[in-house]
Amino acid sequence: MIINPAFSATLPVALVASSLLPGLIIFALAEESVRLRTALNLLGALSKLLLVALMLWGVYHEAAFETRFELLPGLPLVLRADALSLLFITLSAQLWFLTTIYAVGYLEGSPHRSRFFGFFSLCVTATVGVAMAGNLLTFILFYEMLTLSTYPLVVHRGTAVARRAGEAYLLYTVLGGVLLLLGAVWLYTLTGTLAFRPQGVVGDLDARHHTSLIIIFVLLIGGLGVKAALLPLHGWLPKAMVAPAPVSALLHAVAVVKAGAFGIVRVVYDIFGIQFAATLGVMMPLAWLASATIIYGSVRALFQDDLKRRLAYSTVSQVSYIALGVALVGPLASVGGLVHLVHQGLMKITLFFCAGNLAETLGIHKISEMNGVARRMPWTMTAFTVASLGMIGVPPIAGFISKWYLSLGAMEVGADWVLLVLAGSSALNALYFLPILYRAWFLEPAGDWPQERHYPRAETSLALLIPPVITATLALAAGLLASVPASPQEWAKLVVLREFLDP
Amino acid sequence: MIASLPTFHWPLNAVLLGSGATAGPLEWMLLGALAVLWLVFGLWLLRSHTSARRGLTVALHAIAGLGLAAAALASDAALFYSGVTLAGYGTVALLLVAHGPGRARTAAVQVLLMVLGDLALFEILVSLYSQAFSVQFGDLRAAYAVKGQGLSLISALLVITAGSKVAMLLLLIPATDRLPSWRPGAASGLLCVALVSGVLPMVRLVDPLLSSESARYSLLASAAAAVFLCLLSALCVLGKSRLDAAVRRVSALASLSVATGVRGLAMLAVARRLAPLSSALEQRMLSWPFAVAAAATLALALVLAVAFGGLPA
Numbered sequence: 097m098i099i100n101p102a103f104s105a106t107l108p109v110a111l112v113a114s115s116l117l118p119g120l121i122i123f124a125l126a127e128e129s130v131r132l133r134t135a136l137n138l139l140g141a142l143s144k145l146l147l148v149a150l151m152l153w154g155v156y157h158e159a160a161f162e163t164r165f166e167l168l169p170g171l172p173l174v175l176r177a178d179a180l181s182l183l184f185i186t187l188s189a190q191l192w193f194l195t196t197i198y199a200v201g202y203l204e205g206s207p208h209r210s211r212f213f214g215f216f217s218l219c220v221t222a223t224v225g226v227a228m229a230g231n232l233l234t235f236i237l238f239y240e241m242l243t244l245s246t247y248p249l250v251v252h253r254g255t256a257v258a259r260r261a262g263e264a265y266l267l268y269t270v271l272g273g274v275l276l277l278l279g280a281v282w283l284y285t286l287t288g289t290l291a292f293r294p295q296g297v298v299g300d301l302d303a304r305h306h307t308s309l310i311i312i313f314v315l316l317i318g319g320l321g322v323k324a325a326l327l328p329l330h331g332w333l334p335k336a337m338v339a340p341a342p343v344s345a346l347l348h349a350v351a352v353v354k355a356g357a358f359g360i361v362r363v364v365y366d367i368f369g370i371q372f373a374a375t376l377g378v379m380m381p382l383a384w385l386a387s388a389t390i391i392y393g394s395v396r397a398l399f400q401d402d403l404k405r406r407l408a409y410s411t412v413s414q415v416s417y418i419a420l421g422v423a424l425v426g427p428l429a430s431v432g433g434l435v436h437l438v439h440q441g442l443m444k445i446t447l448f449f450c451a452g453n454l455a456e457t458l459g460i461h462k463i464s465e466m467n468g469v470a471r472r473m474p475w476t477m478t479a480f481t482v483a484s485l486g487m488i489g490v491p492p493i494a495g496f497i498s499k500w501y502l503s504l505g506a507m508e509v510g511a512d513w514v515l516l517v518l519a520g521s522s523a524l525n526a527l528y529f530l531p532i533l534y535r536a537w538f539l540e541p542a543g544d545w546p547q548e549r550h551y552p553r554a555e556t557s558l559a560l561l562i563p564p565v566i567t568a569t570l571a572l573a574a575g576l577l578a579s580v581p582a583s584p585q586e587w588a589k590l591v592v593l594r595e596f597l598d599p
Numbered sequence: 600m601i602a603s604l605p606t607f608h609w610p611l612n613a614v615l616l617g618s619g620a621t622a623g624p625l626e627w628m629l630l631g632a633l634a635v636l637w638l639v640f641g642l643w644l645l646r647s648h649t650s651a652r653r654g655l656t657v658a659l660h661a662i663a664g665l666g667l668a669a670a671a672l673a674s675d676a677a678l679f680y681s682g683v684t685l686a687g688y689g690t691v692a693l694l695l696v697a698h699g700p701g702r703a704r705t706a707a708v709q710v711l712l713m714v715l716g717d718l719a720l721f722e723i724l725v726s727l728y729s730q731a732f733s734v735q736f737g738d739l740r741a742a743y744a745v746k747g748q749g750l751s752l753i754s755a756l757l758v759i760t761a762g763s764k765v766a767m768l769l770l771l772i773p774a775t776d777r778l779p780s781w782r783p784g785a786a787s788g789l790l791c792v793a794l795v796s797g798v799l800p801m802v803r804l805v806d807p808l809l810s811s812e813s814a815r816y817s818l819l820a821s822a823a824a825a826v827f828l829c830l831l832s833a834l835c836v837l838g839k840s841r842l843d844a845a846v847r848r849v850s851a852l853a854s855l856s857v858a859t860g861v862r863g864l865a866m867l868a869v870a871r872r873l874a875p876l877s878s879a880l881e882q883r884m885l886s887w888p889f890a891v892a893a894a895a896t897l898a899l900a901l902v903l904a905v906a907f908g909g910l911p912a
Binding site for chain 1: 612613614616617655677680681684685688692695696703710714715717718722725726727728792906
């Protein structure tokens, strides 16, 4: 399909600008300009959705969208939309829109909202940049922008605990950034390029560089593994759960951990090339590490009474499914890993929205306080139930599709031990999610709620209630209608076909 | 008559991994049986719960019923598995609503059994798919014929699937003493789950005529596994005093069985000695005059019993 070159070059920039410009304007707005700020937020989110829809249509029909700026000699800043980047961008844009609505309701009447929404918009800008990066330099620039724009959101409440969490976040992610930068510089000295290309850019190097390449791989994956919360670099994520619920949603589902996992996919496929990485012998250790993280996160989640903390450890476990899918070096496992990028986002954002609703409406923060809460907040807990069952892998919810492809991928490459990891993870997920559902639905409330607020029209504010109901419905639809054209599953298959099997 | 029932096929290409539903004679029969059992379960639920939870009960009953129907009609593994899990989770939730937290321990073991069975079924389907490259049951059955020979892992998983689901049902038995009365309604719900998620996978995947060694092995081992899992679950559910009582009851039953068995063997031995006499008696009993005389004697005895004292209670 042929598209006007000026148009195809403008679209990636427009996509970045659709959140950058509203964000910059919002910084300058007075605190009282609630309507204008909300309008700008929603306008940016809606225009981004529209642009993404255009790009989806174009990329599906094999159109190219690329913008280049000469940043340094031989090192351009490249923004490119391909099937893989659009998988991530579509998720981010959709969830961004819903998170914006949620955040407007969540922060109603609280201070520093212009600052919050300004950084919020910068975050999505950085995420889109990470997704569309056409080379490692562009990727690192936006990756660091994401770190810096997320920090003010983590410490938004300004409490001592929030500041400590922010410091931990910054320490981990800046260290990760340093590792990433070191790896990138070393790679550039060896290859003279940082471009992302199907089948990678290092396969032609002489065999005497293989040790260097292994170290570079470790540096890059180590740098990205911080945000992807790979063991033992995950420590910041459970600490950062003190942030407001929309920020938790941002960290766990939309932007930060996903940027790390997405980066791992890019490095493996477009820097090293999946087959060459397997030849180097680095993929199986990555699979072991991801498996260890999956089990470790689930076991730690089991012993948390704080709801958000349990969800945070669940993220540590679930995000590693993506790394595992890549590390198994097979098309089916790749489909499983890539589709989980979307599915985990839908399910986890639902859980964090619901946790936020419980905290905002009833003052519930601990699982032990949740007895009978479904009678008071049935819609919130229905959404929570759908997402929890999806996390366990119960069909027809989205998580089932991810686990199906990952299991098939493991069998395809003869790594049968992964089936045990996945079965163990599912069993552990059941052990830490089902007791929550039991408490909420089947036990009698213990008495008054810790801090109850009443809303006239529904169980909570509609701005807080509608987003989790929509995301839970999307999680259900992504599983039930997985074979509809352009569903996450079908798009992931397209990515694997175009990028890895038939580049 | 059953064979003349119409067969329908509904392609559901957009659903899950590309699904389909088929209704043939077997499915109609199964649906009929499930509908009756599910209706009994529903009526029992409506009687046993408080009105405050009626909405939840009706919703769960509908969802689990939909799962049963999907599992019964599914012509592919993904839709079948979805139906099985919906029915399983829905039914256990319904039992929890009906019984309240007092039965939490039993319910917890039932949930564990259900998760165990579902995980085993998932592994079976993944394993067969990797051989067949299809989710259709026809292809999966062919794959099972190859992979499920003898003491294979996949046969063992099938046994765990069936065993755990049947054990969920049997788990109601040790709990009956704690309930006001034996509740066939609760059993009918779990029987539906055991049928579609424990027995139906065997029907779909295993040779229907049980002509192969693997098929026979699977069936026998399932029964053994069900008993084992049930005993194991009972250990988890029962308290010490109840466990003692249960053990006493089981040992009394066992003693009785042994005693009966010994007597039976003795009688068999005597009978063999008296074979010519019994053969002659048998021939006499088959003769018309003897049969008429015996019937008349029985009728007279009945009349006398009713007239002079009534039948024993």
